[in-house]
Amino acid sequence: MSSKRKREQELLMYLSKKQDFVTSEELMEVLDVSQKTVYRLINKINNEYVDGPLILSERGRGYKLDYEKFINYQKGLNQYKDGQYTPHERRIRIMEELLLSSPKPISVYQLFSHFHVGESVIFNDEQIMSEVLKKYNLVLERKNRTLAILGEEANIRKAIKDINEIFNVIDIDDLKRNKELNFNRYDVFFILDQLKKIEEDLDITIPYPYNVNIFSHLYILLSRTRKVPTRLYPDKISEQVLENMKNDILYPVAKEVIQNIEKYLNSPLPEIEIYFLYQYLVSSRMQGSIAKTSTFSADVVNVTKTYIEGMSSCLGIELDSQSLFVELANHIKPMLNRLQHNIRVKNSLLSQIKVTYENVFNAVKKVSEMVSERFNLPEINDDENGFITLYFAKAIETGQHLRPIKTLIMCTTGIGTSELLQAKVSKKFPEIEIVDVISTSNTQKSKDKYPEAELILSTVHMKEDVPIPYLLVSAMFTNDDQDRLRKKIEEIYHGN
Amino acid sequence: METNSLFQVYFNSVFKTKEEVFSFLSEIEGNDFYKKREIINLLKEREKVGSTLIAEHVVMPHVQSSLINKSQIVFIHLKKPIKDWDYHSKNVRLVIGILLKENENVQIKKSIASFIRALASEDFVSRLLNSREKEDFTKKILKPLEE
Numbered sequence: 001m002s003s004k005r006k007r008e009q010e011l012l013m014y015l016s017k018k019q020d021f022v023t024s025e026e027l028m029e030v031l032d033v034s035q036k037t038v039y040r041l042i043n044k045i046n047n048e049y050v051d052g053p054l055i056l057s058e059r060g061r062g063y064k065l066d067y068e069k070f071i072n073y074q075k076g077l078n079q080y081k082d083g084q085y086t087p088h089e090r091r092i093r094i095m096e097e098l099l100l101s102s103p104k105p106i107s108v109y110q111l112f113s114h115f116h117v118g119e120s121v122i123f124n125d126e127q128i129m130s131e132v133l134k135k136y137n138l139v140l141e142r143k144n145r146t147l148a149i150l151g152e153e154a155n156i157r158k159a160i161k162d163i164n165e166i167f168n169v170i171d172i173d174d175l176k177r178n179k180e181l182n183f184n185r186y187d188v189f190f191i192l193d194q195l196k197k198i199e200e201d202l203d204i205t206i207p208y209p210y211n212v213n214i215f216s217h218l219y220i221l222l223s224r225t226r227k228v229p230t231r232l233y234p235d236k237i238s239e240q241v242l243e244n245m246k247n248d249i250l251y252p253v254a255k256e257v258i259q260n261i262e263k264y265l266n267s268p269l270p271e272i273e274i275y276f277l278y279q280y281l282v283s284s285r286m287q288g289s290i291a292k293t294s295t296f297s298a299d300v301v302n303v304t305k306t307y308i309e310g311m312s313s314c315l316g317i318e319l320d321s322q323s324l325f326v327e328l329a330n331h332i333k334p335m336l337n338r339l340q341h342n343i344r345v346k347n348s349l350l351s352q353i354k355v356t357y358e359n360v361f362n363a364v365k366k367v368s369e370m371v372s373e374r375f376n377l378p379e380i381n382d383d384e385n386g387f388i389t390l391y392f393a394k395a396i397e398t399g400q401h402l403r404p405i406k407t408l409i410m411c412t413t414g415i416g417t418s419e420l421l422q423a424k425v426s427k428k429f430p431e432i433e434i435v436d437v438i439s440t441s442n443t444q445k446s447k448d449k450y451p452e453a454e455l456i457l458s459t460v461h462m463k464e465d466v467p468i469p470y471l472l473v474s475a476m477f478t479n480d481d482q483d484r485l486r487k488k489i490e491e492i493y494h495g496n
Numbered sequence: 497m498e499t500n501s502l503f504q505v506y507f508n509s510v511f512k513t514k515e516e517v518f519s520f521l522s523e524i525e526g527n528d529f530y531k532k533r534e535i536i537n538l539l540k541e542r543e544k545v546g547s548t549l550i551a552e553h554v555v556m557p558h559v560q561s562s563l564i565n566k567s568q569i570v571f572i573h574l575k576k577p578i579k580d581w582d583y584h585s586k587n588v589r590l591v592i593g594i595l596l597k598e599n600e601n602v603q604i605k606k607s608i609a610s611f612i613r614a615l616a617s618e619d620f621v622s623r624l625l626n627s628r629e630k631e632d633f634t635k636k637i638l639k640p641l642e643e
Contacts, residue, residue: 415594417558420613420616423612423613423616440545460545461546
């Protein structure tokens, strides 16, 4: 992404986070640009958006995002345009073609002929593509006016998947109908059928984005095999790994799918394809009976615990709930497989997650580094960190992490203002668990009846001394009352 | 009122002080001197221990007693606000009096409790407060209770 594009994205993200008017001064500071640049960015965004302005401006108040349009706009971004290619798109097209045909060389003339570009542009493109491919341990080789990409098959597949942005935006349910994707429809139906078979055989469902990942893998497998008929891939897999795979319940499923593909393509596939597919299966989150009954390995338990402990100390809150542990462990289990097999799942919500849960995301990032080091794992990338962030964000937002405070509510008759207070408190303070509503005449009795009570909230002054922490609030439960209750809750958590 | 006898609604009532309101509430079940004195006393006791202001301009005096024969929720929409209800409560425009019978049955207690819980919604309270006529007002009370 160019720095200008990036700034546009930053601007939009910031506005979407604020949801209200933002002054141009604030934007200047956030983006670290001049006022002129802010104007220019906003003008550009609004001009590019067809259906009226995306960013509204109002004198004296600043700028505000038209949220509904923004959501539409984001969807639109993901769609492929016809005709004109930007240099970035041109290079992607060329890399795709080379990757699919690898290791076969293709003449430079043939590759670049539809783009109408000169020698110097071609030379420049080669440099840039070389850099990109280096990240996948692939080499772009130039020989006698031809280009070829060389390297291990697993890396080639990975590069195809990453480079072709389309694999990051597809929606499984949408595939059958969506014509803009330019997928081969027969292939799409065939693969969806295989996915369904996998789910049926294992009696599970494979949720998004893992289903998309497997779909992409199979689609690339078909395209690649058609371009380069069966050959021996240079990849080497140890006997031990293959042995382990053959003992896994996922192995027969992977084998069957590969056999089906052989029939579909009417051409034999190398044994290693079973292993490639197996890697994807073992790295996917599965929902259903095997997912439930399977117990977690010591590694999964330890990594999950390390995350929960690390996040607790990073954020300074107590995160101690069984449901968080189980949900997270169910995510960590395939994640460890993904790391081992070097499989990347694109997180299409990443930029939004980063903005919405900035603190949580940064904490996860920190803890992930620690986890990698302690458990000797490959680096955990931001896509993964984004997924993990969601588990913690959910726990925090639903108040799961807070130990409930057992509370009694008190009023003279036990039905008047106390009932009202109860309704107001439970609305605003999920961590308060109201055990009972009692009347003042029963104070002494309640202490015996509810020895576990930690707090009494009352709309009336209490004459006698109460051994339980007690807070007088008005039935209106004003902001002031809420502040005082918040402090009291902190005292209670802190005291323990 | 026919549909739900738990409620009594008075509109454009003229009361100048809290005492006048209490006196009115105590006479709802008749003019028994002893009973009147007891109810006023209980209402005053309750006021002493804590304010019954439940929202801006709304107070909810309430009392539970064995002298009360029939539990009731009494709305008094004041023609002119009561300037000084107590130290905290100024310009009271709506009084929601709750008279609760000792050992009332669970069903009625539940109805009353659910009405009070509805008062936790600021929106509901403001609609009650800003209602201008009795018929309209009744609808607004009955509606959430039917749910």
